[in-house]
Amino acid sequence: MILLVDERPEEVTEMEQCGFGEVIASTFDRPADRHVQVAEMTLERARRRVEQGEDVVIILDSITRLARAYNTTQAGSGRTLSGGLDSNSLEHPKRFLGSARKIAPTQGGGSLTIIGTALVDTGSRMDQVIFEEFKGTGNSELVLSRDLADRRVYPAIDLQGSATRKEELLLDDDSLWLSHAMRRQLAGQNPADSMMELLGVMRKTKSNRDLIDWVRN
Incomplete structure (x- = not known):
């Protein structure tokens, strides 16, 4: 609805x-x-x-x-x-x-x-x-970035400002590890640079499983 x-x-x-x-x-x-x-x-x-x-x-x-x-x-x-x-x-x-x-x-x-x-x-x-x-x-907050939208970069999400409560109940151990690892990697960057870096990493892999293996290696 x-x-x-x-x-x-x-x-x-x-x-x-x-x-x-x-x-x-x-x-x-x-x-x-x-x-x-x-x-x-x-x-x-x-x-x-x-x-x-x-x-x-x-x-x-x-x-x-x-x-x-x-x-x-x-x-x-x-x-x-x-x-x-x-x-x-x-x-x-x-x-x-x-x-x-x-x-x-x-x-x-x-x-x-x-x-x-x-x-x-x-x-x-x-x-x-x-x-x-x-x-x-x-339970979850998704913050959109006007800067990213102006640059026509989608999804226009402010990664540092977005979060989900008790994500450990929704993700398996590997996915939770990846979430924490990416947050540490992107911490301190502005929203535009964070999303551009994440999209670049995701384009190198075909699935979340591949992404986890790529980050660990």
Whole structure:
């Protein structure tokens, strides 16, 4: 399920044409209360499917715009954070992300994974406060690099800024060793140089197994 909040209509159309999952959207010409309504309906549908034993993934673009919508629609608490953000407006977005979990098989199974994007470096103090509030709350963080994107180097990922919690539970011993070895090798480099070096190494091998052997030798 792809949830697009406060998005441009052409982006919605393009995503629908990709055929990658079900697209639910509220475009930027809709009021904030519509953004909130669509987000909550999507989450409720996902929960029902999880209760039926399904594994559901919600891709949310973006948590920043969703938090803005809640900030607009909610009654003020009387306490305003930096950037004009009401202190209560982040409560619902936090609940949204907090809905992600895996249900025990004895309770019907199913799981809900939420992948959310956050806007940074927009020049908006509100956006920065939202980002800082959610930073570090996820199980995995993938930081994109504008510098790499400007150079047309893809994937445009800031390797040093990206990480996954408890990666030892996801990787075998050899892959975990490779991850640690590459991080030590690339530490201290800027994101562009790090990615260029990693891509150069990967082009010399055909698989992760070959890459592990190449690095060890």
